Amino acid sequence: MVEPLVHVEGLKKYFPAGGFLKKVWVKAVDGISFDILEGETLGLVGESGCGKTTTGRLILRLIKPTAGKVLFAGKDVTRLRGKELKAFRREANIVFQDPYTSLDPRQTVFNIIMEPLKTHGIQVDDPEGFVTKLLYEVGLNETHLYRYPHEFSGGQRQRIAIARILALRPKFIVLDEPTSALDVSVQAQILNMLKELQKKYGLTYLFISHNLGVVRYMSNRIAVMYLGKIVEIAPAKTLFENPLHPYTKALLASIPVPDPEAARAKPKIQITGEPPSPINPPPGCRFAPRCPYAKDLCRQKEPKLKEVEHNHFVACWLY
Amino acid sequence: MSSPQFREPLIEVKDLYVYFYTYAGVVKAIEDMTFTIYKGEKFCMVGETGCGKSVTSRALANIVPSPGRIVKGKVIYYRDGKPINILELSEEQLREIRGKEIAYIVQDPSSALDPLYTIGYQIVETMIDHYTVKDWKEGYKRAVELLREVLMPDPEQRIKNYPHELSGGQRQRAVISIGLSNMPRLLIADEPTSSLDVTVQAQLLELLRRLVREHGLTLFLITHDMGVVAEMCDRVAVLYAGNIVELAPVDEIFKNPKHPYTMGLLRAVPNPQADIEKLEPIPGTIPNLIYPPPGCRFHPRCPFARDVCKREKPPLVEVGPGHYVRCWLHAE
Ligand SMILES: Nc1ncnc2c1ncn2[C@@H]1O[C@H](COP(=O)(O)OP(=O)(O)OP(=O)(O)O)[C@@H](O)[C@H]1O
Ligand SMILES: Nc1ncnc2c1ncn2[C@@H]1O[C@H](COP(=O)(O)OP(=O)(O)O)[C@@H](O)[C@H]1O
Ligand code: SF4
Ligand code: SF4
Ligand SMILES: [Mg+2]
Ligand SMILES: [Mg+2]
Numbered sequence: 001m002v003e004p005l006v007h008v009e010g011l012k013k014y015f016p017a018g019g020f021l022k023k024v025w026v027k028a029v030d031g032i033s034f035d036i037l038e039g040e041t042l043g044l045v046g047e048s049g050c051g052k053t054t055t056g057r058l059i060l061r062l063i064k065p066t067a068g069k070v071l072f073a074g075k076d077v078t079r080l081r082g083k084e085l086k087a088f089r090r091e092a093n094i095v096f097q098d099p100y101t102s103l104d105p106r107q108t109v110f111n112i113i114m115e116p117l118k119t120h121g122i123q124v125d126d127p128e129g130f131v132t133k134l135l136y137e138v139g140l141n142e143t144h145l146y147r148y149p150h151e152f153s154g155g156q157r158q159r160i161a162i163a164r165i166l167a168l169r170p171k172f173i174v175l176d177e178p179t180s181a182l183d184v185s186v187q188a189q190i191l192n193m194l195k196e197l198q199k200k201y202g203l204t205y206l207f208i209s210h211n212l213g214v215v216r217y218m219s220n221r222i223a224v225m226y227l228g229k230i231v232e233i234a235p236a237k238t239l240f241e242n243p244l245h246p247y248t249k250a251l252l253a254s255i256p257v258p259d260p261e262a263a264r265a266k267p268k269i270q271i272t273g274e275p276p277s278p279i280n281p282p283p284g285c286r287f288a289p290r291c292p293y294a295k296d297l298c299r300q301k302e303p304k305l306k307e308v309e310h311n312h313f314v315a316c317w318l319y
Numbered sequence: 320m321s322s323p324q325f326r327e328p329l330i331e332v333k334d335l336y337v338y339f340y341t342y343a344g345v346v347k348a349i350e351d352m353t354f355t356i357y358k359g360e361k362f363c364m365v366g367e368t369g370c371g372k373s374v375t376s377r378a379l380a381n382i383v384p385s386p387g388r389i390v391k392g393k394v395i396y397y398r399d400g401k402p403i404n405i406l407e408l409s410e411e412q413l414r415e416i417r418g419k420e421i422a423y424i425v426q427d428p429s430s431a432l433d434p435l436y437t438i439g440y441q442i443v444e445t446m447i448d449h450y451t452v453k454d455w456k457e458g459y460k461r462a463v464e465l466l467r468e469v470l471m472p473d474p475e476q477r478i479k480n481y482p483h484e485l486s487g488g489q490r491q492r493a494v495i496s497i498g499l500s501n502m503p504r505l506l507i508a509d510e511p512t513s514s515l516d517v518t519v520q521a522q523l524l525e526l527l528r529r530l531v532r533e534h535g536l537t538l539f540l541i542t543h544d545m546g547v548v549a550e551m552c553d554r555v556a557v558l559y560a561g562n563i564v565e566l567a568p569v570d571e572i573f574k575n576p577k578h579p580y581t582m583g584l585l586r587a588v589p590n591p592q593a594d595i596e597k598l599e600p601i602p603g604t605i606p607n608l609i610y611p612p613p614g615c616r617f618h619p620r621c622p623f624a625r626d627v628c629k630r631e632k633p634p635l636v637e638v639g640p641g642h643y644v645r646c647w648l649h650a651e
Contacts, residue, residue, distance in 0.1 A: 213546075
């Protein structure tokens with residue numbers, strides 16, 4: 001059995017929301033557990049506001065959990081101090097969705113890529129050569145060294161953001177919707193590049209996206225999130241070919257398929273309504289208000305994530 | 320040509336050119352644009368950001384924002400069979416058509432709603448403006464029916480809500496009901512679901528399909544998502560850098576794409592229903608439209624580019640029934 005690189009257990013994050021008399025909480029992430037194996041890509045999908053970004057930030061200790069723990073290479077991330085924390089910051093990093101705000105507009109590409117090295121007190125003999133090599137890794141070149149972010153397209157900016165992280169020789173990268181702001185022709189370039197870099201450097205990814213086609217292409221396994229909970233985890237192919245949770249089924253049935261014949265043949269299981277607010281999530285199964293199979297039990301007691309087939313976990317009373 | 324059931328033109332765009340006169344230079348947003356939308360069909364326009372989808376759709380209602388100008392071309396609208404050029408109408412004649420016969424739904428529902436008025440008020444107001452109802456009382460009754468029609472939960476309550484009290488999906492439902500309030504003949508929807516979650520998108524797309532079917536609407540849908548194209552439309556125009564590069568019935572585009580850009584686009588989209596070993600991206604990026612590439616605008620990215628492609632712009636030619644392509648590979 002391979003040791004997981006990342007182990008998440010009972011992780012919760014509640015944000016205070018503007019209650020005046022009574023304090024109310026946004027239960028952004030509400031008790032999730034999963035592993036990410038070394039060298040794999042775990043996809044995390046779900047609709048806007050379900051807690052994907054919060055999960056990524058918790059794992060990287062960019063925010064403090066309300067409860068639960070995150071182990072990185074066996075060490076509890078929430079307890080890291082001093083040197084160990086610094087080492088963790090080198091090894092684990094994040095690429096954000098918006099390539100327009102994630103880079104400092106006043107810095108040249110060279111400075112942007114060197115900045116994390118400075119922060120970590122890492123010396124390189126030939127900085128220009130070092131940065132140039134990284135630029136080639138992400139499909140740019142030396143002519144880009146002394147240019148500013150505004151001179152680049154969205155796709156190129158994402159390449160710069162990735163080069164900046166690669167400079168630290170990381171083990172683990174959270175990719176938070178890295179291509180959502182990009183056009184499809186450019187998206188494919190970035191996705192392929194991420195896959196190549198992963199192979200070359202043995203990187204481990206948490207790939208966050210609401211685009212199911214992209215997630216299927218990128219991931220070995222996929223976790224589906226709904227309103228702060230993980231409702232299903234399975235190998236990518238299994239999840240798409242044999243989804244078990246009613247929400248996963250609805251999600252898959254909702255994706256527009258780029259094939260007119262398949263689109264016409266597609267079953268029209270549609271769910272109604274929209275995800276409820278994470279401020280006062282419904283008791284029991286959170287999907288119950290929209291679920292066509294909901295029974296009384298579902299509204300009273302919360303189903304736990306359970307392995308129903310080898311490597312296939314689902315949280316639903318039907319199983 | 321179109322599929323046999325749609326033969327009567329509703330809108331004919333002829334040789335349209337739209338430029339934006341900016342400080343940095345003249346943005347040649349749309350050039351040499353010609354297409355027809357037939358009565359009762361679902362017509363899609365697809366392409367990447369900046370290719371001119373929104374500008375085209377705005378030109379149809381003569382609402383190109385400044386510093387943009389329609390420099391050339393015609394937009395013929397068949398009103399009860401009689402052709403009129405939208406671009407030559409007076410502001411008053413236009414107002415009569417806009418919002419009544421031609422309705423427009425944009426991507427961001429918040430920008431289409433006035434935060435200071437309830438959505439009920441806003442729906443009734445459009446109907447009063449166009450004399451669709453005789454008074455506010457009748458208007459409110461009709462507004463509730465419209466909201467019910469677009470599957471707004473709890474419509475009697477919702478008409479009293481302000482836009483910020485609704486979710487994104489509910490706001491877009493409200494915008495659609497404003498669009499429908501005067502029973503338009505043409506509904507232009509510019510990325511109506513792009514800001515919404517997929518489960519909500521699926522509900523709204525189904526709603527649009529139903530409205531077309533039940534009310535004989537004509538739909539002009541703009542999207543960047545090939546999946547939405549496949550699910551929604553009868554015919555599709557593929558845009559690249561301000562030009563239509565291919566136009567065909569939807570099955571043709573997917574089964575028998577002819578333009579190198581269309582073929583590239585289809586291979587670059589990860590299909591959620593298939594195990595894909597490797598995507599084939601289109602190299603390079605979309606061009607700047609102040610200095611568009613000469614000849615075929617796609618030539619710097621095209622694996623088949625030849626000398627003539629760099630010099631001369633290919634014409635849009637019919638290569639099969641209703642299937643048009645703008646590429647030198649198919650021009651001879
Ligand atoms: N107000 C404006 N001023 C200057 N240029 C403009 C303006 N509006 C649009 N353009 C230019 O016209 C071209 C077409 O723009 P348009 O908004 O139609 O693109 P689009 O296909 O709708 O893109 P998206 O998918 O991003 O909505 C682009 O090059 C754009 O930069
Ligand atoms: N800093 C914060 N303060 C308060 N609420 C937050 C904060 N960050 C996220 N949330 C809320 O937590 C929920 C999950 O957010 P997020 O993790 O960003 O979702 P996703 O990435 O899946 O779209 C949302 O309801 C969001 O509004
Ligand atoms: S637990 Fe019940 S309500 Fe929840 S998804 Fe399963 S069947 Fe539906
Ligand atoms: S005209 Fe030439 S460059 Fe343009 S798409 Fe056709 S082959 Fe490619
Ligand atoms: Mg997010
Ligand atoms: Mg647009």
